[in-house]
Amino acid sequence: MxxxxxxxxxxxxxxxxxxxxxxxxxxxxxxxxxxxxxxxxxxxxxxxxxxxxxxxxxxxxxxxxxxxxxxxxxxxxxxxxxxxxxxxxxxxxxxxxxxxxxxxxxxxxxxxxxxxxxxxxxxxxxxxxxxxxxxxxxxxxxxxxxxxxxxxxxxxxxxxxxxxxxxxxxxxxxxxxxxxxxxxxxxxxxxxxxxxxxxxxxxxxxxxxxxxxxxxxxxxxxxxxxxxxxxxxxxxxxxxxxxxxxxxxxxxxxIVKDVATGVNLFETKEVDRAGLTAEFVDKYKSTPEFVTKQDPSVFFVRMNEKNKALANKNIRKAIMTGFDKEGIANVLLNNGSIAAGGLVPKDFVSGPDKKDFRAENGDLAKTNVKKAKELFEAGKKELGVDTIQLELLNFDSESAKKIGEYLKEQLEKNLPGLTITIKQQPFAQKLKLETNGQYDLSFAGWGPDYPDPMTFVDMFVTNGAHNQMGYSNAKYDELIQKGKTDMTDLKARWNNLLEAENILFEDAAIAPVYQRGRAFLQxxxxxxxxxxxxxxxxxxxxxxxxx
The missing domain is CATH 3.90.76.10 (Dipeptide-binding Protein; Domain 1)
Structure with a gap:
């Protein structure tokens, strides 16, 4: 948490x-x-x-x-x-x-x-x-x-x-x-x-x-x-x-799943705080009741490596770099969210040198459609296939549905031969399917449980409880273990965690989408x-x- x-x-x-x-x-x-x-x-x-x-x-x-x-x-x-x-x-x-x-x-x-x-x-x-x-x-x-x-x-x-x-x-x-x-x-x-x-x-x-x-x-x-x-x-x-x-x-x-209902309740004076996205932000941003806040929570796409196609690094890298993150954050959400450059969020924690973790590691998953197409073609060739079909597990809210459809449109357009179907599920059921590894791709999110980069990066150790996608890298595991057990040199520990995050994206284990912002009326x-x-x-x- x-x-x-x-x-x-x-x-x-x-x-x-x-x-x-x-x-x-x-x-x-x-x-x-x-x-x-x-x-x-x-x-x-x-x-x-x-x-x-x-x-x-x-x-x-x-x-x-x-x-x-x-x-x-x-x-x-x-x-x-x-x-x-x-x-x-x-x-x-x-x-x-x-x-x-x-x-x-x-x-x-x-x-x-x-x-x-x-x-x-x-x-x-x-x-x-x-x-x-x-x-x-x-x-x-x-x-x-x-x-x-x-x-x-x-x-x-x-x-x-x-x-x-x-x-x-x-x-x-x-x-x-x-x-x-x-x-x-x-x-x-x-x-x-x-x-x-x-x-x-x-x-x-x-x-x-x-x-x-x-x-x-x-x-x-x-x-x-x-x-x-x-x-x-x-x-x-x-x-x-x-x-x-x-x-x-x-x-x-x-329990209400769509933004429009919340806004309507606000306008009818039944609701005193309502979350906003996209067109609602433009409508209300000049009003005195409009508020925005940055949030250290990151949303990303899990890629289940138990799937034959997603076990291929080139396919994963193509997906990671093959869609427009800025479009999702700035246009589709338009609520203060920003494109995610990694797993650890911006302005969350600073190291011994007072440098922000995200600023030090930079954007590790930049959108590059031309390169993504090349990687996808190489992956298909390695797999001996011309087409790949994947299912995207998603939340059942209205806004999540829009993001899922956007990801499908972007990836199918930018990666010829890829077909994505979307499976929307209630939250508890979605968690159960992820835990059991019953998905190909999953639109997921994570927020910190305590004030340290470890609360993000230790998720993906081999057989970790929240790994849930079959990812494994011995060097990554070693760096996380050092970060957990050796507090004698905090600068060396910080560098180990930076390196671990780099490995995660060299392997294209996940595809970061955005760091959440909150826009609401209150x-x-x-x-x-x-x-x-x-x-x-x-x-x-x-x-x-x-x-």
Whole structure:
């Protein structure tokens, strides 16, 4: 988280500020708060989401939709605040050893689960062991491999009780690492590191995390209602230790897949935040409610090398360089997105020399139609074929459909002999097909889970949980392993990660498309939504309505 992304350009926020039911005294108090700059009116926020929640099991989640809901209903040892600075969550404080390999966390004694159970150190021990247990088959188990023995446990070489985590007592937790990790406190804000109530999880069995009632919460909100593929609702968690700082009483989500519907809701004053693309940007960009933001999420085309044609490097290189990325970003999307020059996004992280990763490596997948045609012809000759047919797996939103059709038109025109069919699927089903390798090409996205290039480049190690396309390069694996295990020379580590990304594109493992921008309309009375560059996209703990 980041996480596998849904194509969520239709996402929007809407706020209900109806004052029905307020007495005169309440209204006067509300008006006074408004003048002071605080919350006023009914604290109900309504949002649109583009996809169904795949799971609420923090150990099994792999996607942005799940992580966004978990960020607001659950809480780890530390959480992300404004400007992505880690701040105390279930833990009050921590102490680190001089060598940076041992952390001792003091948990707060007033933290509770929504069922009334206390949140204790044992809840973290249970969840972390469950995440790395080979039998759990958690795709995100690898994100815990900095914890002592986690990788060996996940490979089945050691039992789970050898994991470097220990409940000294109910409110003291010790964590041992394999190596110092400079961003460890930011890392543990990620959902896979959240605690779980063992008694509750075991009582739910295989239903845990699949319904609102079969999940328990320790964050600012609870998932109070979940109508699959239609809507879901969050309510303020009265058991939350910091509930006095949570202003919203209710957050309603409705699943809407197209931009035009969101814009229409905005215009009819039912929606207070609506995502925009293309012609809508041109229509609204001069209005005071128009906002654009850069996003460190990258969309790309996966190429499954289990397909005979895509196992050929020339065919992959032809696809990677054979379509107009600028056209997709600047014309088709027109929302602040930019053409992607690699896997690690622009303006995300800088190295020891303060140089931006993307700026250092440059554009590794420049469009070159003439060269792409030559590569495609060479690939066909090597394969002994005149034509190639491929299927493009895609999201089922309106905007994703437009991008899929554009890619098909560009590649079929620029690479004679290529035929592409498009298979649009709901988000959860698309993730399942990717995980099972049941696709040829797949339009996919990835956002960062923590502030380091590794959150992108380690996806494609041989047999990696998020590789999902049969890619393998021994040198690439070696460089990633060095980047994970050797923090003694940060400049050398940075250079290794730069080289690894270069190898990825020399092999044409993926075809980068664009780095996402967000263009949207927002009413001025929506306040306090905190947006994150990694982990869950939004925190609503500090959000409120002022009208």
């Amino acid at each position: 980041k996480k596998q992304l849904t194509f969520a350009l239709a996402s929007a926020l809407t706020v209900s500020t109806v004052l029905a039911g307020c007495g005169n005294d309440e209204k006067k108090a509300s008006d006074a708060k408004a003048k002071e700059g605080g919350p006023s009116g009914e604290q109900v926020l309504n949002l649109l989401e583009a996809s169904e929640i795949p799971t609420m099991d923090t150990v099994l989640a792999t996607d942005a939709v799940s992580f966004n809901v978990m960020t607001n209903t659950m809480e780890g040892l530390y959480v992300l605040g404004k400007d992505d600075k880690p701040m105390p969550g279930a833990a009050e404080s921590y102490a680190a050893s001089e060598d940076g390999k041992k952390y001792t966390f003091k948990l707060r004694k007033d933290a509770k689960w929504s069922n009334g159970d206390p949140v204790t150190a044992k809840d973290f021990v249970y969840a972390w062991k469950r995440a790395v247990d080979k039998a759990t088959a958690a795709e995100y188990a690898y994100i815990m491999f900095d914890v002592k023995n986690a990788e060996k446990i996940n490979k089945g070489e050691l039992p789970a009780d050898q994991l470097g985590i220990k409940a000294v007592d109910d409110y003291t937790l010790e964590v041992e690492l394999e190596r110092p990790v400079p961003y460890f406190i930011s890392l543990i804000s990620f959902s896979t590191f959240y605690p779980q109530d063992e008694k509750f999880v075991k009582a739910q069995g295989d239903k845990f995390g699949l319904e609102a009632s079969t999940t328990v919460y320790n964050g600012p909100f609870v998932l109070s209602e979940w109508k699959h593929e239609q809507s879901f609702q969050l309510k303020k968690n009265d058991s939350y230790w910091d509930q006095t700082n949570v202003k919203l009483s209710t957050i309603n989500f409705n 009413k001025e009375y929506v306040k306090g939504i905190v947006e994150h560059n990694f982990g869950g996209d939004f925190s609503f703990k500090w959000a409120y309505v002022q009208k």
